[in-house]
Amino acid sequence: MARYGFIHDKLDIKFLILYLMARVAAPIDFPTLTELTMCDEGVDYFDFAEAVSELVNSDHLTLKNGLYEITEKGRSNGAVCESSLPYSVKHKCSANLVKLNGILRRNAQVRAEISPRESGGFTARMFLDDDGGNLLTLEFFCGSQEQAQRLADGFKTKPERVYNEVLSALLAGEDSET
Incomplete structure (x- = not known):
């Protein structure tokens, strides 16, 4: 079947993958990499999956805990080859990367973890x-894992509001309390 688009073979797909991976803000999983790479109609899923595997085997990418990250070898080899990618493909990639990198940066800056306590209950830590x-950094004792998860989820949803409310409460003068 004839392929449409600018990406025509597995080597082009590898160049595209290295181009994308050099620009993501953090390691990403396979579905996210798939979504980013399928920006051109010429990309075949099976060639893509095979190309990812080959890039891992050749040490251009690493796979740890289900997340892909570019290696220094991949970064340098990708930089040499990125000029072969068409401008329109790079343009589509840039738009997709802006959205993804915003999410990745926020996820790196807003974190929560839940751990059981030896004496019973759970600790919810939020950063x-x-x-x-x-x-x-906030740390709360919670009677159940569900309660800890609710706190963590609430914090992740509106961390700026929590931060501002804590600052407001700490900086409020004694005469404003009733």
């Missing part, structure tokens, strides 16, 4: 970071 480091 808010920025480029300079940690801004806020």
Whole structure:
């Protein structure tokens, strides 16, 4: 079957994968890599899956805990070959990468973890970071894992609001309390 689009063979797909992986803000899973790579009508899924496997086997990518990351070898080899990718493909990739990198950066800056306590119950720890480091760390005792998960989910949904509310409460003068 004839392929439409600018990507025509497995080598082109490998160049595209290396181009994308050099620009993602954090390691990504296979479905996310698939979604990014399928930006051109010429990309065949089976060739794509095979290309990813070959890039891992040749040490251009690493696979750890289900997440793919580019290696230094992949970064340097990809940089040499990226000029062979058509401008329209790079343009589509850039638009998709802007969205994804925003999500990846936020996920790296807003984290929560739940751990059981030896004495019973659970600890919910929540972290808010920025480029300079940690801004806020909260730790709560929770009677159940469900309660800890609700706290973690609420924090992840609105971390800026939690941060601002804590600051407002701490900085409010004594005369404003009733």
